[in-house]
Amino acid sequence: MGDVSGSLSDIGALAPLTPFATRAKCAALYHETVYAAVGARIEALNFQGVVKKILTFSEAEGVPVVLDVWSDFLCVATSVGVVKLWNIKRAEPVAVVPGRLFEEYVWFVVCWLLFVCFVVFVVFVPY
Numbered sequence: 663m664g665d666v667s668g669s670l671s672d673i674g675a676l677a678p679l680t681p682f683a684t685r686a687k688c689a690a691l692y693h694e695t696v697y698a699a700v701g702a703r704i705e706a707l708n709f710q711g712v713v714k715k716i717l718t719f720s721e722a723e724g725v726p727v728v729l730d731v732w733s734d735f736l737c738v739a740t741s742v743g744v745v746k747l748w749n750i751k752r753a754e755p756v757a758v759v760p761g762r763l764f765e766e767y768v769w770f771v772v773c774w775l776l777f778v779c780f781v782v783f784v785v786f787v788p789y
Contacts (some may be wrong), residue, residue, distance in 0.1 A: 680709060680710045680711065682707075682710065682711025683711070684698055684700065684707075684711065685700050685701070686698035686699055686700050686705070687699050687700075687726075687727065688726075688727065688728060688729050689729065690729040690730055690731040690736065691731065692731045692734075692736065692750055694708060694709060695707065695708065695714070695750075696708070696709070697729055697731065697736055697750075698729075699725075699726035699727070699729055699738070701725065702718065702719045702720075702721070702723075702724075702725050702726075703716050703717060703718045703719060703726075704716070704717040704719075704726055704729070704736075704738060706755075715754070715755065717738075717748070717755060719740060719744075719746075722742075723740055723742065723744045723746070723761055724740030724741040724742035724743075724744055725740060725741045726738045726739070726740055726741075727739060727740060727741050731750070734749055734750060734751035735747055735748065735749055735750065735758065736748045736750045736755065742763070743763055744761050744762065744763050745759065745761075745762050746759060746760065746761050746762075747759035
C-alpha cells in the first residue's frame with residue numbers, strides 16, 4: 663500500500679464551507695465557486711453563499727434546468743432546449759456558445775436518457 667499522508671497535507675488550503683440557504687434547483691462546482699440555477703439566472707457563489715457574478719437568461723431562452731462543469735467550461739441546458747456554454751477559467755465568464763436551440767434533438771436526448779436509465783436499472787439493480 664502507498665503512503666497517503668503526503669496527499670492529505672493540502673486539505674487545509676480549501677476555503678471553509680459555511681451552510682447557506684438557496685432557492686437553487688441545481689448546482690455545479692468549479693474550484694471554489696458554486697454555480698447555482700435560481701429562476702432565470704445562474705448565480706456564481708463562493709462557499710459562504712455570497713453572490714459574485716450573475717449570468718441571466720431571457721424569457722425566450724427559458725429557465726436553466728441542468729448545469730454541468732467540465733474542465734474550465736460551464737454548460738447550461740434550459741427548459742426550452744437552449745444550450746449555452748461559458749469559459750469560466752477567468753474571473754469574468756466568457757460566452758463560448760451564446761445560446762443555441764436544440765429543439766429538434768430534445769426528444770431524442772430524453773428518450774436516450776430514459777433508455778440508459780432503464781438499462782442501468784435492469785442490469786445493475788439486484789432483484
